[in-house]
Amino acid sequence: MTEDRALEERIGEWRSYFRRRQALHSVDVEELEDHLRSQVEALSEAGLDQDEAFLVAVKRLGNLDSVSREFANEYSERLWKQLVVAPDGGAASSVARREARVAIGLAIAAGAAIKIPELFGVRIDESQEDTLFYLRNMSLLVLPFLAVFFAFKRRLHTMGWLWLALPLVPAALIMNLLPFHVGGQTQVLAAIHLPIALWLSVGFAYAAGRWRNHDQRMNYVRFSGEWFIYYTLIALGGGVLVLFTVFIFDAIGLNAEPFAARWVIPCGAAGAVVIAAWLVEAKQSVIENMAPVLTVLFTPLFTVLLVIFVAAMIWTGNAIDVRREVLIGFDLLLVLVLCLLLYAISARDSQSPPGRFDRLQLLLVISALLVDVLALWAMAARISEFGFSPNKTAALGLNLLLLVNLAWSAVLYARFLAKRSSFSALERWQTSYLPAFAAWAWIVVALFPVIFSYR
């Protein structure tokens, strides 16, 4: 009967309305729904037609706010969003359990992979050459497992798996076959930039091959921020675990340090890469992202710092003392400002109008640019004195890369604040720029050794 269908529709609406409240779990809503239906039946029998019966029943049930407030008083722990990693019952839970098994398996595999070179006699703390081997190949040993996790989770097509594997072979060849000078700059630079290059290729798996899609790129940025925070927390916890292990075994006269240094730390660090990714994915729709929260906290602090610095520079007239380390320092400053900007963008609703926080961010970007330009200018004056070593070129290249990004971002942001363009233009610029970082990373890994003769 159409009347019943209309009633069912209304009850369905009512149900989704009630379900949205955090304090009410689905079992509670089920109980309330049963009550509602009994009430509707009783009122219908009393002579009201279905519409009226429904309205009266809903009114008698009580105002949603007060009911959920009562429930919240009762179940105050529900107001803390709890991450339920293994929900009980239903098809979704079996998927979640399978994912958990895959994640744990891959984490164990990553931990094992880190130890495999030992079978060939390469120990992590034995000689400088062995340590350098580990530095070079660390990301090659661990990140593929992360890529596999995402390829599996997103059901990447076969072609995609091939694309994923593609950069790994040349990377492995480059890192291990090229005649690097032992302890040379190019080797260290390649070792630092390879994880970045590979991280962006893991993004390919994350986006299920749709790497041109700007939303997917932004999602990957969000994922990266959360992953970093979770990894840091896990690392801190792991550090505490190791300290306790060494301490209590020492209390009974056993030295657990070699075991901790050779097994727990490397395997833990490798496995945590996959585990952190799994947790970030599991909590995705349940818990707020933490990176934007930290951004909101630190943006004002850094803005104040930079503005005072610029003012101090102007006031005292001190030029920037240009030494090699300074350039790297300013690179890091720009990276930091970019991260603050990026994560604020990732959390901002692109439809909302410009606000005070946006103005603050623009001030942050402009002051960082100003500081950087002054530093580069001071350095240009002494560039002939410096010469072009691999380190300096890499630092300079990164600086210019970030400068371009932040400069155009500032322009777009200013246009947005002047209401002459939309916020999504800024988002697009940031996501379009990501391949530039990947390209730069690969240049440092693959071309720098050749250009600088493996110095």
Add this chain to the structure above:
Amino acid sequence: MNIQKDLVAASATPLVLAILSEGESYGYAIIKRVGELSGGELQWTDGMIYPLLHRLERNGFVKAVWGKSETGRRRKYYRLTRTGAAHLARQRRQWQVVDLALRGIWLTAVDTPSRP
């Protein structure tokens, strides 16, 4: 009649427990019974009985079981536990003390209108 909120709140627990002592029941039926007992004067907001029932369950006074209604719907039934029965007895004694005191004064004072 508009009954004071405090009074409604205070009487809710003993009423619900006493109704459950008559036998197993569920939310809607309990509210109906309250209406019957008070002659329609006690109008509870329907939704509020469920947090109360959950709190009673948490304290161990009632036990909830999922069963089926006449139409085959899933329905949560509540029954009184032994702890609940003991608590009900305690509440009953307290209310009887209050009732005795009030009755004592009302029987003498209620029929005498105050005159200046």
